[in-house]
Amino acid sequence: MLKFLLLLPLSGAFLIALLPARRPLRIRAVAAVVAALNLGLSLALAASFDAGVADQQFFETRPWNPRVGSSFALGVDGISLPMVLLSTLLCLIAVLASGGIRVGARLYFSLLLVLEASMLGVFMARDWSLFYVFWEFTLIPLFFLIDRMGGSNRHRAALNFVLYTLGGSVFMLVALLLLYDAAPGHSFAMADMIAGGHSLPLATQLLVFAGLFVGFGVKMPVFPMHGWLPLAHVEAPSPISILLSGVLLKMGAYGLIRAAETLPQAVLTLQSALAALALVSLVYGSVLAWRQTDLKRMVAYSSVAHMGVVLLGIATLNFTGLSGAVFQMTAHGLAAALMFLIVGILYQRTHSRELGEIGSLRESAPRLAFCLALALLSSAGLPGSAGFIAELHVLVGGFARWQGWIVILSLGVLVSAAYALRVVGRLCIGPRQHRAAVADLDLSERFAAGLLLAGIVVAGLWPAPLLGLSAASVRVLSQLFTS
Numbered sequence: 001m002l003k004f005l006l007l008l009p010l011s012g013a014f015l016i017a018l019l020p021a022r023r024p025l026r027i028r029a030v031a032a033v034v035a036a037l038n039l040g041l042s043l044a045l046a047a048s049f050d051a052g053v054a055d056q057q058f059f060e061t062r063p064w065n066p067r068v069g070s071s072f073a074l075g076v077d078g079i080s081l082p083m084v085l086l087s088t089l090l091c092l093i094a095v096l097a098s099g100g101i102r103v104g105a106r107l108y109f110s111l112l113l114v115l116e117a118s119m120l121g122v123f124m125a126r127d128w129s130l131f132y133v134f135w136e137f138t139l140i141p142l143f144f145l146i147d148r149m150g151g152s153n154r155h156r157a158a159l160n161f162v163l164y165t166l167g168g169s170v171f172m173l174v175a176l177l178l179l180y181d182a183a184p185g186h187s188f189a190m191a192d193m194i195a196g197g198h199s200l201p202l203a204t205q206l207l208v209f210a211g212l213f214v215g216f217g218v219k220m221p222v223f224p225m226h227g228w229l230p231l232a233h234v235e236a237p238s239p240i241s242i243l244l245s246g247v248l249l250k251m252g253a254y255g256l257i258r259a260a261e262t263l264p265q266a267v268l269t270l271q272s273a274l275a276a277l278a279l280v281s282l283v284y285g286s287v288l289a290w291r292q293t294d295l296k297r298m299v300a301y302s303s304v305a306h307m308g309v310v311l312l313g314i315a316t317l318n319f320t321g322l323s324g325a326v327f328q329m330t331a332h333g334l335a336a337a338l339m340f341l342i343v344g345i346l347y348q349r350t351h352s353r354e355l356g357e358i359g360s361l362r363e364s365a366p367r368l369a370f371c372l373a374l375a376l377l378s379s380a381g382l383p384g385s386a387g388f389i390a391e392l393h394v395l396v397g398g399f400a401r402w403q404g405w406i407v408i409l410s411l412g413v414l415v416s417a418a419y420a421l422r423v424v425g426r427l428c429i430g431p432r433q434h435r436a437a438v439a440d441l442d443l444s445e446r447f448a449a450g451l452l453l454a455g456i457v458v459a460g461l462w463p464a465p466l467l468g469l470s471a472a473s474v475r476v477l478s479q480l481f482t483s
Contacts, residue, residue: 001045002058002074002124005084006117008038009091013113016106024105028098031109035092038116042088046469049081054472056126061189064130069180069187073126078473079257079326082466083123083250086333089451090246091116094239096448097341100348101149101237108149111141115243122251128176129188132169135255138248139165142240150235157228157235164218164228172215175208179262190258197262205266212259219252220307223281233300238344241296245303245336250329253310257325257477260314264480267317274315275398279408281308286415290422295343295353298419299336302379305412306332312409313394317481319474321397326470328390331378331459335387338375338452342368345445349438358438361427365440371449372427376420378456381413386459389467 012034019027049057056075064072076084094112101108118141121134139162147158180188182204183196197205218225233241260267267274285305292298306328313325345368347353361369378385391413398406441449459466 001041001048002060002076005038005041005045005088005120005124006074008041009034009113009116009120013110013117016110016113019106021106024102027105027109028095028101031095031098031113032092034113035088035095035116039088039092042085045076046081046085049076049469051078051468052472054078054476059126061126064127068129069183069185069189069192070129071127071189072130073189074124075126076124078470079477080123080254082326082330082469083247083254084120086250086330087116087119087123087247089455090242090333090337091119093337093341093448093452094242096444097239097242097344098237099444101239104149108145111145112239112243115141115145119243119247119251123254126190127188128179128190128193131190131255132173132176135172135251136169138251142244142248145240146232146236149237149240152235153231154235157231160228161232164225168215168218168225170215171211175211175215178204178208178211190262194262198264200263202265202269205263206269209259209263209266209270212263213256216252216255216259220249220256220311221252221304222277222307222311223284223304226281226285226304229304230297230300233303233340234294234296238296238340238347241299241340241344242337245299245340246333249303249307250333253307253314253325253329256311256314257322260317261477261480268481271315271317271401275312275402275405278308278311278315279405279412281305281311282409282412283308283415286412286419290415290419292419293355295346295355295423296340298355298423299339299343302416302419303332303336305416306336306379308412309391309394309409312398313390316394316397316401317478318397318400319478320393320400322474322478323467323470324390324393324395324397326474327386327393327459327463327467330466331386331390331456334452334455334459335375335379335385338371338449338456339379341445341449341452342372342375345441346438355423355426358427361438365438367441367446367449368438369427371441371453373424374453374456376423377417378460380416380420384457384460386456386463389460389463 059075061071061073064070118138125131183192289298289301310325313321378387381388381391
Protein backbone atom coordinates (compact mmCIF):
# COMPACT_ATOMS: atom_id res chain seq x y z
CA MET A 1 0.00 0.00 0.00
CA LEU A 2 2.84 2.38 0.78
CA LYS A 3 4.44 1.87 -2.62
CA PHE A 4 1.11 2.65 -4.26
CA LEU A 5 0.91 5.91 -2.27
CA LEU A 6 4.20 6.92 -3.89
CA LEU A 7 3.58 5.52 -7.37
CA LEU A 8 0.05 6.85 -7.87
CA PRO A 9 0.95 10.59 -7.92
CA LEU A 10 4.10 9.88 -9.94
CA SER A 11 2.01 7.98 -12.50
CA GLY A 12 -0.48 10.84 -12.53
CA ALA A 13 2.30 13.34 -13.17
CA PHE A 14 3.57 11.21 -16.08
CA LEU A 15 0.06 10.95 -17.53
CA ILE A 16 -0.49 14.72 -17.28
CA ALA A 17 2.83 15.32 -19.04
CA LEU A 18 1.42 13.40 -22.04
CA LEU A 19 -1.83 15.38 -22.24
CA PRO A 20 -2.17 18.31 -24.67
CA ALA A 21 -1.24 21.61 -23.02
CA ARG A 22 -4.22 23.43 -24.57
CA ARG A 23 -6.72 21.51 -22.36
CA PRO A 24 -6.10 22.93 -18.86
CA LEU A 25 -9.50 21.84 -17.50
CA ARG A 26 -8.87 18.23 -18.47
CA ILE A 27 -5.40 18.39 -16.93
CA ARG A 28 -6.82 19.72 -13.67
CA ALA A 29 -9.53 17.03 -13.67
CA VAL A 30 -6.91 14.27 -14.03
CA ALA A 31 -4.85 15.79 -11.20
CA ALA A 32 -7.96 15.99 -8.99
CA VAL A 33 -8.85 12.34 -9.65
CA VAL A 34 -5.30 11.20 -8.84
CA ALA A 35 -5.17 13.29 -5.65
CA ALA A 36 -8.60 12.01 -4.57
CA LEU A 37 -7.57 8.39 -5.18
CA ASN A 38 -4.43 8.90 -3.11
CA LEU A 39 -6.49 10.42 -0.29
CA GLY A 40 -8.79 7.40 -0.43
CA LEU A 41 -5.78 5.08 -0.31
CA SER A 42 -4.38 6.86 2.74
CA LEU A 43 -7.79 6.61 4.46
CA ALA A 44 -7.82 2.87 3.73
CA LEU A 45 -4.34 2.70 5.23
CA ALA A 46 -5.59 4.44 8.38
CA ALA A 47 -8.56 2.08 8.61
CA SER A 48 -6.18 -0.91 8.59
CA PHE A 49 -3.77 0.69 11.07
CA ASP A 50 -3.62 -0.81 14.58
CA ALA A 51 -3.45 2.22 16.90
CA GLY A 52 -2.48 0.02 19.86
CA VAL A 53 0.85 -0.95 18.26
CA ALA A 54 3.73 1.49 18.64
CA ASP A 55 6.07 -0.13 16.11
CA GLN A 56 6.19 0.46 12.37
CA GLN A 57 3.33 -1.06 10.41
CA PHE A 58 3.00 -1.98 6.72
CA PHE A 59 6.79 -2.19 6.78
CA GLU A 60 8.49 -3.26 3.56
CA THR A 61 12.12 -3.09 2.55
CA ARG A 62 14.22 -3.89 -0.50
CA PRO A 63 18.02 -3.62 -0.79
CA TRP A 64 18.87 -0.36 -2.53
CA ASN A 65 22.64 -0.08 -2.32
CA PRO A 66 23.90 -2.99 -0.20
CA ARG A 67 27.51 -1.82 -0.49
CA VAL A 68 26.78 1.27 1.64
CA GLY A 69 23.98 -0.31 3.70
CA SER A 70 21.01 1.60 2.27
CA SER A 71 17.59 0.14 1.50
CA PHE A 72 14.26 1.23 0.04
CA ALA A 73 12.42 0.82 3.35
CA LEU A 74 8.91 2.18 3.97
CA GLY A 75 6.67 2.08 7.03
CA VAL A 76 4.30 4.17 9.14
CA ASP A 77 3.63 4.54 12.83
CA GLY A 78 1.36 6.73 14.95
CA ILE A 79 3.55 9.79 14.36
CA SER A 80 3.96 9.52 10.60
CA LEU A 81 0.46 8.32 9.66
CA PRO A 82 -1.30 11.61 10.61
CA MET A 83 1.21 13.41 8.39
CA VAL A 84 0.46 11.04 5.50
CA LEU A 85 -3.27 11.74 5.88
CA LEU A 86 -2.63 15.49 6.10
CA SER A 87 -0.40 15.45 2.99
CA THR A 88 -2.89 13.61 0.80
CA LEU A 89 -5.78 15.81 1.98
CA LEU A 90 -3.96 19.09 1.40
CA CYS A 91 -2.71 18.00 -2.03
CA LEU A 92 -6.32 17.44 -3.06
CA ILE A 93 -7.22 20.86 -1.62
CA ALA A 94 -4.33 22.45 -3.55
CA VAL A 95 -5.59 20.93 -6.81
CA LEU A 96 -9.14 22.12 -6.13
CA ALA A 97 -7.84 25.61 -5.32
CA SER A 98 -5.91 25.80 -8.61
CA GLY A 99 -8.88 26.57 -10.83
CA GLY A 100 -7.29 29.82 -11.98
CA ILE A 101 -4.24 28.07 -13.44
CA ARG A 102 -4.57 28.15 -17.24
CA VAL A 103 -1.13 29.05 -18.65
CA GLY A 104 1.41 26.34 -17.89
CA ALA A 105 -1.19 24.02 -16.36
CA ARG A 106 0.54 20.86 -17.57
CA LEU A 107 3.82 21.77 -15.88
CA TYR A 108 2.07 23.07 -12.77
CA PHE A 109 -0.07 20.00 -12.04
CA SER A 110 2.72 17.57 -12.95
CA LEU A 111 5.06 19.25 -10.49
CA LEU A 112 2.34 19.36 -7.83
CA LEU A 113 1.86 15.58 -8.01
CA VAL A 114 5.61 14.99 -7.97
CA LEU A 115 5.75 17.18 -4.85
CA GLU A 116 3.03 15.04 -3.23
CA ALA A 117 5.04 11.86 -3.82
CA SER A 118 8.18 13.49 -2.40
CA MET A 119 6.43 14.66 0.76
CA LEU A 120 4.86 11.26 1.34
CA GLY A 121 8.28 9.66 0.87
CA VAL A 122 9.71 11.78 3.68
CA PHE A 123 7.02 10.64 6.12
CA MET A 124 7.13 6.96 5.10
CA ALA A 125 10.89 6.44 4.74
CA ARG A 126 12.47 4.07 7.29
CA ASP A 127 15.98 4.50 5.98
CA TRP A 128 17.85 7.77 6.56
CA SER A 129 19.44 7.76 3.10
CA LEU A 130 15.99 7.34 1.51
CA PHE A 131 14.63 10.05 3.84
CA TYR A 132 17.39 12.41 2.71
CA VAL A 133 16.73 11.72 -0.99
CA PHE A 134 13.02 12.48 -0.63
CA TRP A 135 13.81 15.51 1.56
CA GLU A 136 16.03 17.02 -1.13
CA PHE A 137 13.76 15.96 -3.96
CA THR A 138 10.96 18.21 -2.66
CA LEU A 139 13.15 21.19 -3.62
CA ILE A 140 12.94 20.47 -7.35
CA PRO A 141 9.17 20.81 -7.90
CA LEU A 142 8.92 23.63 -5.33
CA PHE A 143 11.66 25.65 -7.00
CA PHE A 144 9.95 25.53 -10.39
CA LEU A 145 6.46 26.05 -8.95
CA ILE A 146 7.60 29.26 -7.27
CA ASP A 147 10.05 30.41 -9.96
CA ARG A 148 7.73 29.78 -12.93
CA MET A 149 4.27 30.37 -11.44
CA GLY A 150 4.89 32.87 -8.62
CA GLY A 151 4.55 36.62 -8.25
CA SER A 152 6.71 39.50 -9.42
CA ASN A 153 9.56 38.70 -7.02
CA ARG A 154 9.37 34.95 -7.62
CA HIS A 155 12.98 34.43 -8.75
CA ARG A 156 14.41 35.82 -5.53
CA ALA A 157 11.88 33.88 -3.44
CA ALA A 158 12.67 30.57 -5.17
CA LEU A 159 16.42 31.11 -4.85
CA ASN A 160 16.11 32.09 -1.19
CA PHE A 161 14.09 28.99 -0.42
CA VAL A 162 16.51 26.63 -2.15
CA LEU A 163 19.65 28.21 -0.66
CA TYR A 164 18.26 28.21 2.88
CA THR A 165 17.13 24.58 2.63
CA LEU A 166 20.29 23.36 0.93
CA GLY A 167 22.41 25.16 3.51
CA GLY A 168 20.60 23.39 6.32
CA SER A 169 20.75 20.07 4.48
CA VAL A 170 24.56 20.19 4.43
CA PHE A 171 24.60 20.12 8.24
CA MET A 172 22.00 17.34 8.22
CA LEU A 173 24.05 15.23 5.81
CA VAL A 174 27.22 15.53 7.90
CA ALA A 175 25.26 14.57 11.03
CA LEU A 176 23.75 11.54 9.27
CA LEU A 177 27.19 10.38 8.14
CA LEU A 178 28.41 10.54 11.74
CA LEU A 179 25.41 8.45 12.80
CA TYR A 180 26.06 6.04 9.94
CA ASP A 181 29.57 5.50 11.21
CA ALA A 182 28.21 4.63 14.68
CA ALA A 183 25.39 2.35 13.45
CA PRO A 184 25.89 -1.43 13.80
CA GLY A 185 27.06 -2.84 10.49
CA HIS A 186 27.26 0.67 8.95
CA SER A 187 23.61 0.81 7.94
CA PHE A 188 21.31 3.73 7.13
CA ALA A 189 18.25 1.87 8.47
CA MET A 190 16.51 4.03 11.07
CA ALA A 191 16.38 1.16 13.59
CA ASP A 192 20.16 0.66 13.28
CA MET A 193 20.78 4.41 13.45
CA ILE A 194 18.74 4.57 16.68
CA ALA A 195 20.83 1.78 18.20
CA GLY A 196 24.03 3.52 17.13
CA GLY A 197 22.85 6.92 18.33
CA HIS A 198 21.98 5.62 21.80
CA SER A 199 25.49 4.20 22.16
CA LEU A 200 27.27 7.47 21.33
CA PRO A 201 28.90 9.52 24.12
CA LEU A 202 27.04 12.68 25.12
CA ALA A 203 29.48 15.08 23.43
CA THR A 204 29.10 13.28 20.09
CA GLN A 205 25.32 13.13 20.48
CA LEU A 206 25.24 16.89 21.03
CA LEU A 207 27.33 17.49 17.92
CA VAL A 208 25.18 15.22 15.74
CA PHE A 209 21.93 16.66 17.10
CA ALA A 210 23.15 20.20 16.40
CA GLY A 211 23.64 19.31 12.73
CA LEU A 212 20.21 17.68 12.50
CA PHE A 213 18.58 20.60 14.30
CA VAL A 214 19.95 23.11 11.80
CA GLY A 215 18.66 21.04 8.87
CA PHE A 216 15.22 20.51 10.36
CA GLY A 217 15.01 23.94 12.01
CA VAL A 218 15.35 25.73 8.66
CA LYS A 219 12.37 23.82 7.26
CA MET A 220 10.13 24.21 10.37
CA PRO A 221 11.20 27.15 10.51
CA VAL A 222 12.63 28.09 13.92
CA PHE A 223 13.84 31.60 14.74
CA PRO A 224 16.33 32.81 13.48
CA MET A 225 16.32 30.39 10.52
CA HIS A 226 12.96 31.58 9.17
CA GLY A 227 14.14 34.22 6.67
CA TRP A 228 13.00 32.33 3.56
CA LEU A 229 9.42 31.80 4.73
CA PRO A 230 7.65 35.18 4.36
CA LEU A 231 9.05 35.86 0.89
CA ALA A 232 8.31 32.33 -0.34
CA HIS A 233 4.74 32.49 0.91
CA VAL A 234 4.08 35.92 -0.60
CA GLU A 235 5.45 35.02 -4.04
CA ALA A 236 4.24 31.41 -4.33
CA PRO A 237 0.82 30.69 -5.85
CA SER A 238 -1.74 30.38 -3.04
CA PRO A 239 -2.32 26.62 -3.59
CA ILE A 240 1.43 26.07 -3.22
CA SER A 241 1.41 28.17 -0.05
CA ILE A 242 -1.17 25.68 1.26
CA LEU A 243 1.39 22.90 0.86
CA LEU A 244 4.32 25.01 2.06
CA SER A 245 2.65 25.90 5.35
CA GLY A 246 0.42 22.87 5.73
CA VAL A 247 2.92 20.10 4.97
CA LEU A 248 6.47 21.32 4.24
CA LEU A 249 6.90 22.93 7.67
CA LYS A 250 5.71 19.70 9.29
CA MET A 251 8.52 17.81 7.57
CA GLY A 252 10.97 19.75 9.73
CA ALA A 253 9.04 19.02 12.94
CA TYR A 254 8.69 15.35 11.99
CA GLY A 255 12.43 15.08 11.33
CA LEU A 256 13.15 16.71 14.70
CA ILE A 257 11.00 14.09 16.45
CA ARG A 258 12.96 11.34 14.70
CA ALA A 259 16.21 13.05 15.74
CA ALA A 260 15.03 13.13 19.37
CA GLU A 261 14.20 9.43 19.13
CA THR A 262 17.72 8.73 17.88
CA LEU A 263 19.68 11.00 20.28
CA PRO A 264 17.71 11.12 23.56
CA GLN A 265 20.57 12.19 25.82
CA ALA A 266 21.39 15.18 23.63
CA VAL A 267 17.75 16.30 23.65
CA LEU A 268 17.54 15.93 27.44
CA THR A 269 20.65 18.06 27.82
CA LEU A 270 19.33 20.75 25.46
CA GLN A 271 15.74 20.62 26.72
CA SER A 272 15.69 24.08 28.31
CA ALA A 273 17.50 25.67 25.35
CA LEU A 274 14.95 24.18 22.93
CA ALA A 275 12.10 25.48 25.09
CA ALA A 276 13.61 28.98 25.18
CA LEU A 277 14.03 28.98 21.40
CA ALA A 278 10.44 27.78 21.01
CA LEU A 279 9.09 30.59 23.20
CA VAL A 280 11.14 33.19 21.30
CA SER A 281 9.77 31.85 17.99
CA LEU A 282 6.26 31.88 19.39
CA VAL A 283 6.31 35.48 20.62
CA TYR A 284 8.40 36.80 17.70
CA GLY A 285 6.16 35.21 15.07
CA SER A 286 2.98 36.38 16.82
CA VAL A 287 4.15 39.99 17.15
CA LEU A 288 5.30 40.19 13.52
CA ALA A 289 2.04 38.63 12.33
CA TRP A 290 0.13 41.25 14.33
CA ARG A 291 2.06 44.06 12.60
CA GLN A 292 1.41 42.87 9.02
CA THR A 293 -1.13 44.40 6.64
CA ASP A 294 -0.44 41.91 3.82
CA LEU A 295 -2.62 38.88 4.57
CA LYS A 296 -0.16 36.35 3.16
CA ARG A 297 2.72 37.74 5.20
CA MET A 298 0.52 37.67 8.28
CA VAL A 299 -0.28 33.98 7.83
CA ALA A 300 3.41 33.27 7.09
CA TYR A 301 4.60 34.85 10.34
CA SER A 302 1.78 33.17 12.25
CA SER A 303 3.21 29.86 10.99
CA VAL A 304 6.52 30.70 12.70
CA ALA A 305 4.58 31.19 15.94
CA HIS A 306 2.59 27.98 15.62
CA MET A 307 5.64 25.89 14.80
CA GLY A 308 7.12 27.39 17.98
CA VAL A 309 4.22 25.68 19.79
CA VAL A 310 5.23 22.39 18.12
CA LEU A 311 8.87 22.85 19.18
CA LEU A 312 7.75 23.63 22.74
CA GLY A 313 5.66 20.46 22.81
CA ILE A 314 8.65 18.42 21.62
CA ALA A 315 10.88 20.09 24.23
CA THR A 316 8.62 19.00 27.10
CA LEU A 317 9.70 15.39 26.42
CA ASN A 318 6.64 14.11 28.27
CA PHE A 319 3.63 12.26 26.91
CA THR A 320 1.16 15.14 27.13
CA GLY A 321 3.45 17.71 25.51
CA LEU A 322 4.57 15.39 22.73
CA SER A 323 0.94 14.45 22.04
CA GLY A 324 0.15 18.16 21.77
CA ALA A 325 3.06 18.69 19.36
CA VAL A 326 1.89 15.91 17.02
CA PHE A 327 -1.72 17.16 17.27
CA GLN A 328 -0.61 20.75 16.59
CA MET A 329 1.15 19.64 13.41
CA THR A 330 -2.20 18.45 12.07
CA ALA A 331 -4.27 21.29 13.56
CA HIS A 332 -2.02 24.01 12.15
CA GLY A 333 -1.87 22.24 8.78
CA LEU A 334 -5.66 22.40 8.50
CA ALA A 335 -6.02 26.00 9.76
CA ALA A 336 -3.12 27.40 7.71
CA ALA A 337 -4.38 25.63 4.59
CA LEU A 338 -7.83 27.15 5.08
CA MET A 339 -6.37 30.63 5.61
CA PHE A 340 -4.20 30.45 2.49
CA LEU A 341 -7.15 29.06 0.52
CA ILE A 342 -9.33 32.00 1.55
CA VAL A 343 -6.56 34.57 1.01
CA GLY A 344 -5.96 33.16 -2.48
CA ILE A 345 -9.66 33.37 -3.28
CA LEU A 346 -9.77 36.97 -2.04
CA TYR A 347 -6.78 37.86 -4.19
CA GLN A 348 -8.42 36.34 -7.29
CA ARG A 349 -11.50 38.50 -6.71
CA THR A 350 -9.94 41.78 -5.55
CA HIS A 351 -6.31 41.58 -6.80
CA SER A 352 -5.26 42.76 -3.36
CA ARG A 353 -4.02 41.21 -0.13
CA GLU A 354 -3.90 44.45 1.85
CA LEU A 355 -6.00 44.47 4.98
CA GLY A 356 -7.14 48.06 4.43
CA GLU A 357 -8.40 47.46 0.89
CA ILE A 358 -11.01 44.77 1.54
CA GLY A 359 -14.02 44.87 3.84
CA SER A 360 -17.69 44.05 4.44
CA LEU A 361 -17.36 40.41 3.35
CA ARG A 362 -20.28 39.52 5.60
CA GLU A 363 -22.68 41.29 3.25
CA SER A 364 -21.41 40.19 -0.15
CA ALA A 365 -19.68 36.87 0.65
CA PRO A 366 -21.02 35.44 3.92
CA ARG A 367 -19.65 31.90 3.37
CA LEU A 368 -16.20 33.25 2.61
CA ALA A 369 -16.34 35.52 5.69
CA PHE A 370 -17.41 32.61 7.91
CA CYS A 371 -14.56 30.36 6.69
CA LEU A 372 -11.99 33.13 7.16
CA ALA A 373 -13.23 33.93 10.68
CA LEU A 374 -13.20 30.30 11.78
CA ALA A 375 -9.72 29.68 10.34
CA LEU A 376 -8.28 32.72 12.12
CA LEU A 377 -9.96 31.93 15.43
CA SER A 378 -8.91 28.28 15.24
CA SER A 379 -5.29 29.31 14.74
CA ALA A 380 -5.67 31.51 17.84
CA GLY A 381 -6.87 28.53 19.90
CA LEU A 382 -10.65 29.01 19.89
CA PRO A 383 -12.29 26.38 22.18
CA GLY A 384 -14.01 23.77 20.07
CA SER A 385 -11.36 23.91 17.35
CA ALA A 386 -8.38 21.64 16.73
CA GLY A 387 -5.95 24.42 17.65
CA PHE A 388 -7.38 24.64 21.17
CA ILE A 389 -6.84 20.92 21.84
CA ALA A 390 -3.25 21.08 20.62
CA GLU A 391 -2.29 24.19 22.60
CA LEU A 392 -4.01 22.86 25.73
CA HIS A 393 -1.90 19.69 25.62
CA VAL A 394 1.30 21.69 25.08
CA LEU A 395 0.30 24.05 27.91
CA VAL A 396 -0.33 21.18 30.35
CA GLY A 397 2.83 19.34 29.32
CA GLY A 398 4.91 22.51 29.53
CA PHE A 399 3.51 23.46 32.95
CA ALA A 400 4.47 20.03 34.30
CA ARG A 401 8.06 20.74 33.26
CA TRP A 402 8.60 24.51 33.67
CA GLN A 403 5.67 25.73 35.81
CA GLY A 404 5.30 29.52 35.64
CA TRP A 405 7.53 30.04 32.59
CA ILE A 406 4.83 28.54 30.42
CA VAL A 407 2.82 31.77 30.85
CA ILE A 408 4.82 33.03 27.85
CA LEU A 409 2.84 30.57 25.73
CA SER A 410 -0.34 32.26 26.93
CA LEU A 411 1.13 35.63 25.91
CA GLY A 412 1.69 34.33 22.38
CA VAL A 413 -1.87 33.02 22.25
CA LEU A 414 -3.18 36.43 23.34
CA VAL A 415 -1.26 38.18 20.56
CA SER A 416 -2.60 35.60 18.08
CA ALA A 417 -6.12 36.32 19.27
CA ALA A 418 -5.48 40.07 18.89
CA TYR A 419 -4.52 39.94 15.20
CA ALA A 420 -7.17 37.30 14.46
CA LEU A 421 -9.91 39.53 15.89
CA ARG A 422 -8.48 42.57 14.09
CA VAL A 423 -8.62 40.83 10.72
CA VAL A 424 -12.11 39.45 11.38
CA GLY A 425 -13.29 42.91 12.40
CA ARG A 426 -11.89 44.66 9.33
CA LEU A 427 -12.60 42.07 6.64
CA CYS A 428 -15.83 40.51 7.79
CA ILE A 429 -17.81 43.28 9.50
CA GLY A 430 -15.90 46.44 8.67
CA PRO A 431 -16.95 49.00 6.02
CA ARG A 432 -16.48 48.08 2.37
CA GLN A 433 -13.14 49.25 0.98
CA HIS A 434 -13.12 47.49 -2.38
CA ARG A 435 -15.05 49.26 -5.09
CA ALA A 436 -17.07 46.15 -6.10
CA ALA A 437 -18.81 43.48 -4.06
CA VAL A 438 -16.75 40.32 -3.59
CA ALA A 439 -18.30 37.17 -5.03
CA ASP A 440 -18.95 34.33 -2.59
CA LEU A 441 -17.43 30.84 -2.76
CA ASP A 442 -18.31 28.75 -5.79
CA LEU A 443 -19.05 25.01 -5.62
CA SER A 444 -15.43 23.81 -5.91
CA GLU A 445 -14.23 26.36 -3.36
CA ARG A 446 -17.04 25.45 -0.96
CA PHE A 447 -16.10 21.78 -1.20
CA ALA A 448 -12.41 22.49 -0.50
CA ALA A 449 -13.14 24.87 2.37
CA GLY A 450 -15.78 22.48 3.74
CA LEU A 451 -13.28 19.62 3.95
CA LEU A 452 -10.85 21.77 5.93
CA LEU A 453 -13.58 23.22 8.16
CA ALA A 454 -14.87 19.72 8.91
CA GLY A 455 -11.38 18.61 9.89
CA ILE A 456 -10.87 21.62 12.20
CA VAL A 457 -14.25 21.26 13.93
CA VAL A 458 -14.33 17.46 14.20
CA ALA A 459 -10.77 17.32 15.57
CA GLY A 460 -11.70 20.08 18.04
CA LEU A 461 -14.95 18.56 19.28
CA TRP A 462 -13.92 14.90 19.06
CA PRO A 463 -10.11 14.73 19.35
CA ALA A 464 -9.95 11.19 20.75
CA PRO A 465 -9.49 9.34 17.40
CA LEU A 466 -6.59 11.56 16.29
CA LEU A 467 -4.98 11.50 19.74
CA GLY A 468 -5.46 7.75 19.93
CA LEU A 469 -3.86 7.26 16.52
CA SER A 470 -0.51 8.54 17.82
CA ALA A 471 -0.82 7.63 21.53
CA ALA A 472 1.10 4.33 21.49
CA SER A 473 4.02 5.68 19.45
CA VAL A 474 4.21 8.90 21.47
CA ARG A 475 4.14 6.96 24.76
CA VAL A 476 7.10 4.82 23.68
CA LEU A 477 8.95 7.97 22.58
CA SER A 478 8.31 9.77 25.89
CA GLN A 479 9.58 6.76 27.84
CA LEU A 480 13.02 7.26 26.28
CA PHE A 481 13.37 10.44 28.35
CA THR A 482 12.05 9.08 31.66
CA SER A 483 13.88 5.76 31.89
